[in-house]
Amino acid sequence: MSHVALITGVGPGLGGALARRFSREGYCVGLLARTTEFTSELAQELAGGGRRALPLMADVGEPAEVAEAVRLLRMEFGPISVMIHNASSSLGDGLLKTTPEEFEQSWRVAALGGFVCAKETAPNMLAAGAGVMLFTGATSSVRGGGWLAFSSAKFAMRGLAQSLARELWPLGIHVAHVVVDGSIATPGLPAEILDDAPAVPILNPGSMADAYWNLARQEKSAWTLEIDLRPHDEQFFV
16 A cells, blocks of 8 residues: 555644654655645655655635645655545634525535545545545534534534445445544634633644544554544543
């Protein structure tokens, strides 16, 4: 199996940590985002360590853009063996303040984007009889919250991941869904959250990336379908 990973939604938080983690393990990584400002810097950082990365600009909600990005990644590095759909979009503010366009965009990024990324990368994995597809979910994937559009889209993506697992596990492709239950330590976090740390539980993106890597290397006799990541001191209800 080749060692090429496509990661969507690559930014300075979890996406960047995932890219660094898989790159450290010898993967050539495709860094997909809507702009290349951060991903170009990250690619240079990885290149400085002797690793290979390709910035890719695409809106995952636009199938043609995803298809072109996957084509460029294959042309540069070869067959893709890992796909991590980490992109998301949180738009609108409740029922009356959310437009149909905002609602649709959240769905296009999470659910449609996940479907298209899986569809475009699956041929290489099916040909090899092995591969990994990981989907980044959220608390809103399993429990509707204040973000109506975001939660609906994440629920849909969870259903997509479960359906893909049913179809692709027997064919050697490990599909898993990661529920991110908490805020991730990112430079873009609201000041009130960062100011309260460590009083407010915050997930470490590097440690999260370790969990994704552990999923990607699981032996097929004991694959995981879904894991839940949260800070150790967060209060929660089962």
